[in-house]
Amino acid sequence: MRRAPKDTAESIRKISRRGVILGGAQLAFAGALGLRMQHLQVDQADEFRLLAEENRINIRLIPPSRGQIFDRNGVILAGNAPSYRITMVREDAGNVDDVIARLSSLVELDEVELNRALLEMQRSAPFLPVTVAERVSWQDISRVAVNAPALPGVTPEVGLSRVYPRRGDFAHVVGYVGPVSERDLARYDAPDPVLRIPRFQIGKVGIEARHEEKLRGRAGAKRVEVNAVGRVMRELDRREGTPGLDMQLTVDSNLQSYIQARLGEESASVVVMDVTNGDLLGIASSPSYDPNKFVRGISVADYSVLRENDHRPLASKTVQDAYPPGSTFKMVTALAALDAGVVAPDETVWCPGHLKVGGRRFHCWKRAGHGHMNLEQSLRESCDVYYYDLALKVGIERIAETAQRLGLGQAFSIGMSAVTDGLIPNKDWKLRERGKAWVIGDTVNASIGQGFVLSSPLQQAVMTARLATGRSVTPRLVRHIDGTDQALAGGDDLGFNENHLRQIRRAMFAVSNNRRGTAYRSRIIEDAYRMAGKTGTSQVRNITPAERARGVTRNEDLPWNRRDHALFVNYAPYEAPRISVSVVVEHGGGGSAAAAPIARDITLQALYGDTPPLEAYPSGDRERIQSQQDRLQKILQANHPDGNSRA
Numbered sequence: 001m002r003r004a005p006k007d008t009a010e011s012i013r014k015i016s017r018r019g020v021i022l023g024g025a026q027l028a029f030a031g032a033l034g035l036r037m038q039h040l041q042v043d044q045a046d047e048f049r050l051l052a053e054e055n056r057i058n059i060r061l062i063p064p065s066r067g068q069i070f071d072r073n074g075v076i077l078a079g080n081a082p083s084y085r086i087t088m089v090r091e092d093a094g095n096v097d098d099v100i101a102r103l104s105s106l107v108e109l110d111e112v113e114l115n116r117a118l119l120e121m122q123r124s125a126p127f128l129p130v131t132v133a134e135r136v137s138w139q140d141i142s143r144v145a146v147n148a149p150a151l152p153g154v155t156p157e158v159g160l161s162r163v164y165p166r167r168g169d170f171a172h173v174v175g176y177v178g179p180v181s182e183r184d185l186a187r188y189d190a191p192d193p194v195l196r197i198p199r200f201q202i203g204k205v206g207i208e209a210r211h212e213e214k215l216r217g218r219a220g221a222k223r224v225e226v227n228a229v230g231r232v233m234r235e236l237d238r239r240e241g242t243p244g245l246d247m248q249l250t251v252d253s254n255l256q257s258y259i260q261a262r263l264g265e266e267s268a269s270v271v272v273m274d275v276t277n278g279d280l281l282g283i284a285s286s287p288s289y290d291p292n293k294f295v296r297g298i299s300v301a302d303y304s305v306l307r308e309n310d311h312r313p314l315a316s317k318t319v320q321d322a323y324p325p326g327s328t329f330k331m332v333t334a335l336a337a338l339d340a341g342v343v344a345p346d347e348t349v350w351c352p353g354h355l356k357v358g359g360r361r362f363h364c365w366k367r368a369g370h371g372h373m374n375l376e377q378s379l380r381e382s383c384d385v386y387y388y389d390l391a392l393k394v395g396i397e398r399i400a401e402t403a404q405r406l407g408l409g410q411a412f413s414i415g416m417s418a419v420t421d422g423l424i425p426n427k428d429w430k431l432r433e434r435g436k437a438w439v440i441g442d443t444v445n446a447s448i449g450q451g452f453v454l455s456s457p458l459q460q461a462v463m464t465a466r467l468a469t470g471r472s473v474t475p476r477l478v479r480h481i482d483g484t485d486q487a488l489a490g491g492d493d494l495g496f497n498e499n500h501l502r503q504i505r506r507a508m509f510a511v512s513n514n515r516r517g518t519a520y521r522s523r524i525i526e527d528a529y530r531m532a533g534k535t536g537t538s539q540v541r542n543i544t545p546a547e548r549a550r551g552v553t554r555n556e557d558l559p560w561n562r563r564d565h566a567l568f569v570n571y572a573p574y575e576a577p578r579i580s581v582s583v584v585v586e587h588g589g590g591g592s593a594a595a596a597p598i599a600r601d602i603t604l605q606a607l608y609g610d611t612p613p614l615e616a617y618p619s620g621d622r623e624r625i626q627s628q629q630d631r632l633q634k635i636l637q638a639n640h641p642d643g644n645s646r647a
Contacts, residue, residue: 061194064217065160067244069174069207071253072279072479077170078208083161084141086133086154088117091126093153100132102150107140109133112299129155131199134296162201162295167639168288169257172316173249173416173477175206176291194219201295205417206316207247207478214481217244245482250279258605259284261635262598267310267586269317270598271461272606275468275577277488278476280414281606283458285317310561311586320418322454323584326536326591327382328569329403329449331467331504333390334375336402338500342393345503348372351385355444362388362444365537379507380517382535384448391447396438399446400426405494407462407472408455414477422459425452450539460569460582467508468532468571468580470494470501508532509574512596519568522596526616529607533570533599535591540564555589563587566594572603579606601628 069078086107093099096118103109109132117132132154133140141156148154162177164170180195180202194200194216202216203209220241225234259270263286272282289306293299306313315321337343353369354361364370364384370377378386391399403409409424423429425446427438445451455463458475465473474490509532511517512524518535541562543552555563566588571580581599588594604612611629614622 061197062220062222062238062241063159063194063197063200064219064241065243066162066177066201067215067217067246067482069215070246070248071251071256072249072281073252073254074248075166075253077164077166077249077253078174079163079165080160081163083134083159084136084138085131085157085159086136086140086144087129087157088121088132088155089126089129089153090121091153096121099151099154102147103132103144103154106143106147107133107136135161164291166253166257167290167292169253169260169284169639170251171206171288171291172285172318173206173251173256173283174291175208175417176204176294177201177208178204178294179297192216192219204294207249207415209417210415211247211478211481215244215247218242247478247482248480250274250281250477250479251283252281252606254609255282255602255606256284257636257640258632259602260286260288261632261639262601262605263287265311266588267312267317268588268598269321269457269584270602271318271457271582272602273461273465273473273475273580275465275473275571275580278465278474278490279479280475280477281579282602283318283416283477285315287311287313289313316416316418317584317586318457319412319414319416320420320456321584322420322422322456323565323567323586324451324453324538325408325449325455325460326538326565326567327384327448328460328463328534328536328567328591329453329455330379330382330387330447331508331534332403332406332408332463333387333394333399333447334379334507335406335467335496335500335504336399337390337394338375338503339402339497340394340398343375343390345375348374349378349383349386349389351383353385355385355388357388357392357444358440360441362441375503376507376510379504379534380510380514382511382518387447388444391443392440396426396443396446399443400424403453403463405496406466407474408459410459412458412462412475414458414475416477419458420454420456422456423452423454449536457582457584460567460584461580464569464571464580464582465577466494467501467504468577470496470498505532505574508534508570511535512570518592519570519596519600521592521618522568522600523618524572524600524604524616525618526604529572529604529616530574531570531572531600531603532574533568533596535596536567536569537589537591538565538567540587560587563589566591568592568595568599570599570603572607579603581606601625 065080068076068080071077088099090096113134114132117130120130144151144154144156164174164176178201179199184202185191185195195202203212208215218241220239222238223236225236255272259282263270263284265287267286269285270282271280273280293302351364351370351373353367354363365382370381370383373383373386403424409422411419411421430436430438430442442451446453462473462475470493472490472492472494476486476488478486480486512519512531512533514520519533524530547553566585567583568591569582571577581603583595583599585594604616614626617625
């Protein structure tokens with residue numbers, strides 16, 4: 001049936017209208033699409049080009065080489081040695097167990113380290129390398145390289161690892177490095193990104209920790225091309241990092257090694273200080289430990305041995321521990337009394353073996369007493385009663401002020417860990433810290449370095465240096481950083497009367513050189529090197545009246561940890577002081593028997609710069625000293641068979 005012309009025209013008109021509408025819509029869509037493409041491809045081209053580049057290229061950090069640490073003569077104390085390791089990429093290895101089995105037939109793998117690596121593989125992305133063996137030999141690396149086709153995903157690598165060639169000699173001074181822990185990261189508000197590199201190492205204690213940022217350096221970077229899943233395809237370029245700064249310390253490695261050998265397994269500490277400028281020539285704690293064991297993480301068994309040792313090898317006794325100074329403090333009391341004008345050098349005090357103060361008896365170490373004592377005699381024979389009497393005249397405030405001027409009661413910033421303030425008490429301190437008023441008995445105890453008084457071996461060496469020179473000698477451990485000399489501190493006149501200082505020095509000389517001196521048996525015969533010193537014995541237990549009545553128990557009859565500490569301080573040569581020395585032997589008994597001989601030997605070693613001649617020792621000691629020197633030389637040769645490693 002034919003449609004009417006009118007209907008046909010109407011249909012054509014409708015179709016044309018719809019076509020115009022549809023065409024307009026299509027044109028509008030195409031226009032909008034074109035505008036959007038122009039916006040993306042032209043207006044935002046730079047932004048999307050950067051995003052594409054970031055998806056294709058990764059920037060990875062390159063750990064910097066750590067700055068080295070040297071002694072005053074250029075001997076390496078902390079260096080970097082090539083460290084060979086073997087890594088594995090799980091994705092490339094395929095069957096990890098099979099590859100590990102083949103690798104084990106070529107290289108001896110530590111079971112603990114291997115289990116740690118396998119656990120790390122499970123936690124890490126499959127394309128990331130994981131270390132399965134560290135510190136392997138060059139022969140191991142060679143075997144792995146030759147058998148590479150049979151070890152898919154396994155790569156031998158070389159890097160740098162911290163090494164301490166002097167081992168235990170400088171463990172308490174230099175410290176050690178170890179892997180970064182969460183606790184380490186928590187110390188920083190914005191941690192350096194390099195700290196997040198797996199197994200990156202930072203200083204944990206000692207110089208390594210206190211100068212971490214200088215020694216660490218700045219990381220480098222490399223650009224690598226990666227595929228869609230992040231696997232490295234190739235390296236595009238790299239920028240090497242900035243190495244850490246090298247440091248030179250003031251210590252003499254030969255002297256330090258001798259000190260450690262001389263102390264042996266004693267629980268003891270020694271400080272040797274240059275009195276002319278404050279340089280620390282030796283600063284040793286015994287027993288020590290091998291810091292190399294901490295570099296990659298010490299085993300539980302090894303750490304337990306160190307922690308459970310009652311001689312505390314991990315403690316840096318020279319700066320961390322504070323002891324009652326005992327009779328070495330008597331120079332402080334004497335100088336305070338001389339400066340206050342309450343005593344004259346020739347004025348005598350009667351010592352019957354005790355002094356009654358406030359209804360209490362304060363005893364002298366010599367039960368029968370010393371009789372009449374003047375200043376020189378009292379120091380020479382270490383009479384306690386003489387100083388009890390001085391303390392009552394001069395008072396604790398003047399004693400405390402003198403002690404602080406001599407360097408006691410303050411922490412010296414030398415770059416070692418946990419440096420103690422020690423303690424020089426006074427009336428305000430006791431009221432503030434103990435909530436009690438100061439009593440006269442506290443002053444009497446303090447006069448002989450007992451009671452609340454505490455000092456470190458470092459402070460004792462500083463005190464002795466200041467007595468020898470009359471100047472504010474201040475200790476220095478870091479000599480140069482990156483070739484730049486570190487400024488000396490102190491050196492100003494302390495303001496003491498020189499005549500008073502001369503009286504103290506003369507009395508210290510008598511301690512070591514007068515037949516009645518407490519350290520006469522440890523004297524130096526060589527006139528040019530004669531020393532002035534002072535013995536000290538500090539109690540670590542209370543002696544009851546009942547024990548005094550029946551006789552005080554001898555140190556050798558007591559358990560080791562209840563014996564007195566032995567101390568000795570000295571400077572030499574007497575006429576032209578060059579060094580001061582302080583020695584503390586924990587639970588060593590008397591200072592004259594345990595500490596003075598050690599101090600004498602170390603003093604001579606420091607002054608001669610090598611093994612001293614037997615003529616420097618008393619004739620009766622020479623056979624024993626010869627035997628001792630032979631024994632120590634064998635120890636030193638065994639510990640350092642290759643001699644000094646210099647830069």
